[in-house]
Amino acid sequence: MIELDDVWRTYPVGEVEVHAVRAVSARIAGGEHAALVGPSGSGKSTLLHILGCLDRPTRGRYLFKGREVGQLAEAERTRLRRHDIGFVFQFFHLLPRLTALGNVELPMLFAGVGREERRERAAQALRRVGLERRAHHRPDQLSGGERQRVAIARAVVMSPSLLLADEPTGNLDRSSGGEVMALLEEMNREGLTLLVVTHDPAIAARARRVLRMDDGRLVEEAKGGSPSPPAAGVTGAGDP
Amino acid sequence: MSLLEMVAFAAAALRGHRLRAALSVAGVAIGIASVVTLTALGEGARSYVVGEFAALGSNLVIVLPGKVETSGHAPFGGAERELTLDDYRAVAQRVPLVRRAAPLVVGSETVRWGERGRAVPVLGTTAEFAEVRRLRLAAGRFLSPGDPDQGGNEIVLGVKLARELFGHANPLGEAVRVGAWRFRVVGVLAPRGRSLGFDFDDLAFVPARTAMRMFNRASLFRILLDCHRHEDLERVKREVTTLLADRHRAEAVTVITQDAMITAFSSILRALTLALAGIASVSLVVAGVGIMNVMLVSVSERRAEVGLLKAVGASNGQVLTAFLVEAALLSTLGGLVGLGIGVALVRGLVEVFPEFPAVPPPWAMAAALVLAVVVGIAFGVWPARRATAMDPVAALARR
Structure with missing residues (x-):
């Protein structure tokens, strides 16, 4: 899914x-x-934004599903963000209005989905995160945990293959943070590739792999006593 | 994403900062209202002046001797062939579209009654003159109708001349002397003021033939015509020119219509109206800068929103359009409010001064509205471009 080569x-x-970001090479397989x-300040967010096609590497290659993002036109990268990548942010970034x-x-x-279908799919995504009863509330009427779940519903409503979460629990109390992580992990088990940026060792410990910047x-940090070499990981596509 | 959805999205964004939006709408509204009001006043002035001129007799045609283009001296002396009473008779009788015609002979002489005398222009003409020039009489009657070659000793006095000579005495039937000639007063004109270069309050009318003898002239100063319909003016002009050219074997007369004067006045005042509209448009530009300011503030306040829109898959074009639509909504709303205010102001003015025909011209209203939308879009481009050029990464990391 993701190949970084001296980025x-x-x-x-x-x-x-x-x-x-200096000379980063890594592979993340689909479903990880x-x-x-x-x-x-270690460069986590910068790397995340490169992975999310919001930013481009100055040097090196970034392959997303085998396509080199740095070479794609702006319109193509917009399509990737729209259809293949979902974002969740620390400060939710819901539009208050x-x-x-x-x-x-x-x-x-923005993808041009018709009104009826939009309503239906959005309602379905809210049901998925357990907020169908809060559908008509504005963000300022929701708790922090609820806001983050709305943001997750927004991130997955286009059925992306990659979900990038930048400190998703950084602004939440422990219990709603736990709920949010449980939700993300459940989606991961259903096949969504999940990359979580976090400060919290407890959150990091829940991931199968930990990449330290x-x-x-x-x-790459060794995990559960079984050391793995840096930038290892299973990848579907080999180096071309 | 359809335009309608874009408008709904932009409108929702504007509701997020109502006060700022309302203030910039007010700016545009003031600009548009002043354009509408000032052009209405200008157009009102134009139609008022044109209307007043028309009331003086817009069907008037003036024939003068000599071929004049633009110089003023030709009618006096320089003419190869002069106008005669026979020319007058020919024009009056042989051009069917002419309703009435009057000859005009001009001289200057002292009019005396007893000890008092006053030097005034003395105009020789016929009975038709009163109708051609729409003269009204304060007392008595105008010159009696009849053959212009008859002459006679009737005289009609301007109101000021009559007052200077007779004071409070009744001039009707009194004998006055003009130079060596004796006349009998048959009428006094109602106050009229200046027209065509003469002060109609301070002159005397005598029969044309008598005036020609008195001033020792063989020719006429002018022939004045009155035609039935305004639309016939050009045809009358052509036919009179042809007839007189035929009689003189040369094109030796100039025919002018008052229409030309009205047209000139009308175009001067229209230019004035456009100048007023131009001045008022400056306030629209100021309003445009106001919109730009609001949009710039809005863009920098919403950096994170722009970043988010990009993250969820909005293209640069869509972000640009969203902000442009916001700016256009502000200015269009301002334009509509301004039109309403302007029309209401003009209505109020007409209530107070009903004789002043101020109506906002439709072309001005349409132009003002188009201008408002264009101003909004033009001044929205720069802020919108800044929004798309912003680095979403930095914005998203912050609250």
Whole structure:
């Protein structure tokens, strides 16, 4: 699903170049559950946004389902974000003026899905996260955990194959954080590839793989006593 | 995503900051209202002036001797062939579309009654003149009708001349002297003011033939015509020119219509109206800058939203359109409100001054509305482009 090959992301800051991501190589197979950990400023979010096709590597290759994202036109990357990738953010980023249902409809609105179908699929996605009774509430009438579940419904309503979650529990109390993670893991068991960026060792421990970032470099942590080499992982497509 | 859905989306976004939206709508509304009101006033002034001119006799045709283009001196002396009473008779009788015609001879002489005298223009003409120029009389009657070659000793005085000579005495039937000639007063004109270069309150009318003898002239100063219908003016003009060219064996007369003057006035005032509209449009540009300001604030406030829209699969084009539609909604709403205010203002004005025919011209209303929408879109482009150019990554990481 995901192949990173010597990926760099460099920002010019004044005269100096800052390397947010340095020489990262990794593979994530379809259906995996991986955690991306590391201190703030280590480049986790930058890497996540590259994976989500919101950003492009400065150098190196990023293959998503075998296609090199850096070479794709903007319109193609928009299509990938629309159909293949779902995002969940720490601060939810629900539009305050729309109801829960309206927020879940949003990706379908831009994809040009008709009104009736939009309503139906959004309602279904809300049912999936257990919020069908909150469909007509606005975000400010929902609890933090409920807001994050609406955001998850929005992220999966287009049936993506990859879900990227940036600190999904970072702004939640322990119990609603647990609910949110349980929901994400359930979706992962149904086949959704899940990558969770987190500070929380407890959350990271729930993932099958833990990728640690430090100062832009990526290291795979050994898990459960069975050490695995860096950037290992099963991948469907071999190097072309 | 259909345009309707885009409009609904943008409208919902505007509801998120009502006060700001309302203020920029108000800016556009003021601009449009001033365009509508000022053009209505300008057009009102135009139709008022044109109407007043028409009341003076817009079916008037003036024939003068000599071929003048633009210089003013030709009618005096320079003419190869002069207008005669026979020319006048020919025009009056042989051009069927002419309703009435009057010759005009002009001189200057002192009119005396007893000890008092006053030097005034003395105009020689016929009975028809009163009707051609729509003259009204304060007392008595105008010159009596009859053969223009007859002459006679009747005189009609302007109201000021009569007052200067007679004071409160009744001038009717009194004998006055004009130079060496004796006349009998048959009428006094009602106040009229200036028209065609003469002060009609301060002159005297005598029969044309008498005036020609008195001033030792063989020719006429002007022939004035009145035709039945306004639409016939051009034809009358052509026919008179042809007839006189035929009689003179050369095109030696100039025929002008008052229509030309009205047209000139009308176009001057229309230009004035456009200038007013232009000045008012400046306020629209200011309103456009207001919209741009609101949109810029809105874009920078909603960085995270732009990032989110991109993350859920909105293309750059869709993000751009969403913000442009917001700007266009603001300006269109402002335009409609402004039209309403402008029309109401003009209505109110007409209530207060019913004689002033101020009506907002439809072309101005349509142009103002189109201008409002264009201003909104034009001033929305830059903020919208900033929205699409923003780095969504940075925006999404923050609250």
